[in-house]
Amino acid sequence: MESNPVEQELAPEIEDIVEERISVASQRQLIWWRFRKHRVAVVATALIVIFYTIVIFADFLATNVPADSEAFRGLMPPQQVHIFDGWKPSPHVCAVTGARNPITYQKDYVTDCTEKIQVRLFARGYDYKLFGVIPTDRHLIGLSDDTLRPEDYIYILGTDKQGRDMYSRLLFGTRISLTIGLFGVALSLVLGIVLGAVSGFYGGLIDNLIQRLVEIVRSIPSIPLYMGMAAAFPHDWSILKIYFAITIIISLFAWTDLGRVVRGRFLTMRDEDFVTAAMLSGASQRRIIFRHMLPSFYSHIIAAATLALPLMIIAETTLSFLGLGLRPPAISWGTLLQDAQNVQTIALTPWLMIPAIPVILVILALNFMGDGLRDAADPYSN
Amino acid sequence: MQSPEPETVVTDEDTGTRPLLSVEDLQTYFFTDEGTIKAVDGASFDVYSGRTLGIVGESGCGKSITAKSILQIIDNPGRIVGGQVKLSSNGDASKNLLEMEPNGEEIRSIRGGEISMIFQEPMTSFSPIHTFGNQIIEAIRLHSPLDKEEAHGLAVDWLRRVGIPSPEQRMSEYPYQFSGGQRQRAMIAMALCTEPRILIADEPTTALDVTTQAQILDILQTLQKQNDMSIIFITHDLGVIAEVADVVAVMYLGKVVEIGPVESIFSSPKHPYTKALLSSMPTIDAAPRERMPSITGAIPHPQNRPSGCSFHPRCPSYMSDICGLREPDLVSIGTDQQASCFLYGRN
């Protein structure tokens, strides 16, 4: 039922024409041409590039140490960064003071724009190592050194209840969530390709077995699986190890989609001339699979991987939200949203839900990008 | 609608002067991202009653689009932007099909009713998930007041006429249970069961093997005679054209570059393109190992349509002073042959 026995559509004449020009282009060029035409996909790709830049430069972009807490600055709403002071360019934020309102028990903050706290680019801040090696204390934006007083601060996206800088935490959360997705996809790619390829290439009993495996994996609800496995981690594992373990677990159950795609391609490709030719010329099966068949749809794999990445991110976010994935003090989109999963956040401090924005954006962008890639990669696609 | 009566053959004289269908300056453009593609750009030809018009050309020359444009069944993003398709009615009046609402009742009664169409791919021209009977009965009932039973009877009758064995049983079968040739026969049955005045056959034999091809052509010709039907036969196969057509229109890049009776076209082609086409046709008497002549160069991208005569970059008789500058019009050469080429008068 997976493969459509009806032959691929008959391309209308008009497409023949287009094909003819394109037939002279290399595969890569061809994909690029097609991809470039998906403007949404191009924009989405740019967005993804921006996000992965954040992953690399999280420290540089951050304004505060993400773990630095100050209770009495908790739940502060986002501070607006003013670029101009009147007509004069003078980036600053307004001073904010606040306390718990003794009547409502809410945190009340008052912005006082008569006191301006100067903001500058490449300001000095906390020490960190750029790319993990270059020690520096320069940050993209920060408070201007010369006017800095101890009570001055900048919280672009407000603070959480422990008074930690949401903006910096979001940057670090981006780092973890986006890399966990990458590792997960890489792993499920390997699993999906190997099992899918074997399944599609050999067919018969092996195919049947692997397909049953897929069916079984898919019929087990993922949450209990994750829970069971997460609980089985050795207790002395550090957060980093748990992070990887969770990645592995997620990908152990995420490969099935990719596996199916790969299998489908292999099934149709098995009978194609170049495979037959390779077989006749006595190439080993491994060589046929990895040298001849796989490269012919690398682009598909890339597209499928792009489409799998958002699923990973959602899985991580959901698991962390349920308290089954990453746990504080690890910072990820999921753990950040875990803090936002309550009535008081929605009612009183909605800026704690800001981490949902990158989640949605990245997932959107990855989907658009994946779609674009898939369309671009598939010469038979509409 | 009853089974055809061979006695009432309409003679040439009845309609001799007035074409049954007249396509004038048809323009169908595709509006894509990359720009406008002029798939059909001013095609004109006439179809006479009981006659067969053959349209030839390389793939991409716009012949199928022309056919579809007649019935206004162009896919997005294509649009008919100009021209007229006049279908003469029983009286004197003729209707311009292009003035009809594209999905309106009027044109729909013509589609499949007065003008039927069959397609190249018998494989995919039927819905694979509906029984064949379902699809043919639907066609019949769309254009006649017959009830299901009667339509079924008529359908079986037609299946038999196109030479499908045990048609009763086949009615409840699915298209994938038919062979390619049978499918094309069934297709013909479906197209003709409404007794159309014109049949558009869009490469009906291309996907078939030679024997089946001959059978299908045979059936078509037989039925044409029986029903006094006009046929627009579209193909890239000059051999087939020679066999079936009365009049031939040669298309290049959305234009009819030459039109004329089949004998004159084959015996004395005028347009350099027609000549080139004919010379690239394999002949039995060709010397062994002789390299087949082919037209130099590739069909230009429709977006980069050459200026002037669109054939001029490939034309062996290219005249630098005019061909690349102006478009030639279709001019009469001899009695009933026309070609658009500056070799034959500079318009």
Add this chain to the structure above:
Amino acid sequence: MFRTVPTSRLLIIFSLVFAMMLVAVACSSDNDGLTKAELEAALAAQKPAVMPAAPAGPSAAEIAALVSGAVAAAVEDAVGAVPEGVSSADIAAAVEAAVAQGASEGLTAADVEALVSKAVEDAVSGVSGGPTPLSAAQIAAIVDAGIAAIPAAAVVEIEVIVEPDAPVLVGSPHITTDPQGGNIWPSIVLNNVPSSFQEAPMLAALVASGDLPPVEERLPTNPLVISPADGIGKYGGTWFRAFTGPADGQNMERPLKDHLLYFDTGMTDVQPNIAESWTVNDDATVFTFTLRTGLKWSDGNDFTTDDIMFWYNQMLLNDEINPTTPAWAVHGGETLLYEKISDVTFQVTAAKSYGLFIPLIASVIVAGPHTRGDSGGGGYAPSHYLEQFHPDFVGLETANANAVAAGFDNWSNYFLNRNHANANPDSPMMTAWRVTQSISTSEWAFERNPYYWAVDTDGNQLPYMDKVVLTLAENLEVLNLRAIAGDFTVMGRHIDIAKLPVFLENATAADYRVQFWKQPQSGIANISFNESWDGNAELATFLQNVEFRRALSMGLERDQINEVFFLGLGSTAGLCKGFPDPDNPGKYYGEDNVQFNPGPANTALDALGLDKKDSSGFRLLPSGERLVLNMPGVVAAFEDYVGINEMIGEQWKKNLGISVEVQGLERSLHSERAAANELMIQNWESSGRDSVLITPTHLLPVAGALFTDVLGARWFDGRDNAREPVSEFIKEQQVLYAEGISTSDPAVYLANAQRVVEINCEMVNPITTVMNKPTYVAIIKNNVRNIPNSLPFSFHAQTSGNGFPETWWIED
């Protein structure tokens, strides 16, 4: 697929997304908050008051006079004759002077107590060679009398004002700490049974139709008489609550107290309940209980001592129902002996003095069948109902066959299910409301027990409210959202303190008020150091070192934790400081230990040999290895332990240069690891004024406790894999405990309990962070009456049972 989307539309789409997000954010910034001036005032108000305000109500002098008079009278009562050389007037004068001085500075009841007791002691001991020095018990009695003389309102007010770290509670009009007039607490009236009885209209109808006997026949001859907090109430109405599933039995077990004996609202005294009286012999080995005469189960059957003997012999001591006899039923190495004397009298004999037995009977440890029936405990059981499921009565085969037919593995599973009133509405009950709809469904419902054995002072059979209906909330956010919507009549359990602002914001609209039910002297987040942790021999010596712990304690910024996790509603006091408490010392010990003082802390750490630091600024062990403290937090517990640990870790990092690893652990995994002696540090609550000896496991290593010395606790309990405590103070605590639970002398018991906590305090194990936050933030509909003011919270007395919910009623 999207190739023809024009760029402009794309931009619109993306900007739409951003706009949506920004709107959400923008909505947040329009807080209808304070002006700057108001804010400054608020900030000032939040600073701890340096000088407590003068108490309202009676003046210091008036209090002093009242106290001294009462003390003088009590001394005369107690001693009969005043010791030689000192007159009761002298004592009174001394007391008056002391109290007057103290009171002018503003005092707590504890201060008063300390002052009085000191004054009395001084006065008495000042007499050289006095022939009849007062015993500790006598002095205690005198002091009690003195305290009792202080108008209750005055004490309450003093408490509130003098609590130095508490925020000013004058704020929200929706937080009620002091309802208008009347008694503050309900109380039991002894020896004053009303002459006639009335019943609820819904029962009167049944009586009229002959379905129910008249109320006089349903009540025992001497029902429990309760004087409600505000006054006599009216019948009717439904108590709406919510529960979270079958594991949430405590939700209603707390308010429904069917214990043989029970506590007063203040949880200090044991009072009659189902048993109308009890006696204890001198060495506290024989306990005689007398039940009320004419008690009936909710199905109308008689309740007699047979129900107690059946429960004890056929259930508690049955190996299949109770694989091991509960610890409380074994004392001095032997199982307690239960004997029936008459239908209303039975006697319990212990092998050795067992002074703690009476409080245990009244506490949640024994409780009643509603609370403990599902595990075969509960003090008594409906024998007339349960016999049909018990092999001693129907034979093993029948019992097992019945169980299998009902879908259970064996008879004991089935038996326990039948005795699990929450799950089995057929099970007869003794509670004010009986279960009509099982806890395993999505609506857990109760209806008044027509045979409930308590009345108000006018003879109205309790309870006032007809029904209790709890709807299932699978998720606490849903539950709290419903609470915000005003769906609940009275609800304290599961209400999230972090949502207090939202509760207050909606209080008017949803027509409820908020009460804080506090657990006095309770630790919310105590950092216990496991003295027997052996993961790293070098590090272990530091965990065992009091100086190390004290330094860590001084490295904590407790007000930060209080502010973030408890909205500043807790206090940052340590174990050594705080409310007056019968179990805890009234003195302020080692205050420095609980204050943020990083200078001395770092000096101390340096002095301990932890003076070397690595490149990241973290302290190294003398061996050169980085000192890393592992502090796992339990996830999904009632407090955000992971968050608190994270904050503590950051503070220690910042203030002391000590590296802390924080990790979230599932609750069962956490306790399993604790039991395996794998945890070096734990963060957990400690129960409060509840006698430390009744629930000792948080503070001292006995009875399988898993906190300060895991292997030491095993050693004390005589189990395998044990290790004698290395620290003397632990051994001392264990000795105090063993003596305290046996003694027949309440004063010894009290003194030992105090000393145990004092030791915790001196040895800074555990380190307390925040204490005394409201355990329950109770949401109470404005029309609910008779809810006691400032209901003290207790686990072992099962708050809200100590508020006597059967007397609560709903005004139209």
Add this chain to the structure above:
Amino acid sequence: MLGYLIRRLFYAVLAVWAVSIISFFIINLPPGDYVTSYIAQLAIQGNIIGAEEAESLREYYGLDQPSYVQYLKWMNQIRQGNLGFSFEFGLPVNDVIGERLVLTMILAAATIVFIWIVAIPIGILSAVRQYSIWDHTFTFFGFVGLAVPDFMLALIMMYFSFVLFDFSVGGLFSPEYVTASWSLGRGFDLAQHMIIPIIILGTAGTASLIRITRANLLDELRKPYVATARAKGLSEWRLILKYPVRMALNPAISMTAYILPFLVSGSIVVSVVLGLPTVGPILLKALVAQDMFLAGGIILLIGWMTVVGTFLSDLLLVWADPRVKFEGR
């Protein structure tokens, strides 16, 4: 054809059996067992149970036996239609799950119907009016639907349904209907309360089905048989609905099978957030409490539902696409 069905059925049975082993394996994965978590629970209430007592408790619950013995015992019970005994509820698992399973299935079925009703017309519209403003709008919202995490949506919708519409929060019934017996009123009440869960559960599925339908229909619309039908003179909508839509539905049908486990899994999260009385929340609780037969029973049932769902959707596919029958796969 029959052979195919039998083979298919055989695989289904095999899969259910494999699921039972895996589910038993999963619940035994975490260290400790129900007794451990029971002791932890008691410890919170101040009751400490010693190692000896714990051992006897294990014996009592049969947890002292090797796991294969426990598994075989469990299988034996399941053979008799008894899913085992829930430690935490003190009730047979069948009784615990009871109505919740029905509600879970109603919810899943309603969500699938919702997905179909919403996604297919929109998918058709998007494909037929490709690149129209509707197409772009729906596509955009489809992607947003895919991107917004379920639990986020659940929380926000719950809060605003309460604040803006004063809608009773969470659960599947209004208080007066919670324990009522089934009636028209209760059914209506249930339907009303299912709206939000269905929307939340259905968004992702709807989004992907819109995309699938649209893409497939676009493919189908270019197929020659459409031109044939058009040339017959069929009206456009009749044509589209009769031919390409029928074809494009096939992937939608096969997708339904894959949506089922996703729905049930997804409904765990959504049910927890919205407090729905489905099996999801008790599964979570049972896993935390290591109430193994309850957890195992539910996982098994979900697995079973999924396998049956896949099987049914395969059958549906055979019915919908005669080619499958022909190929005899």
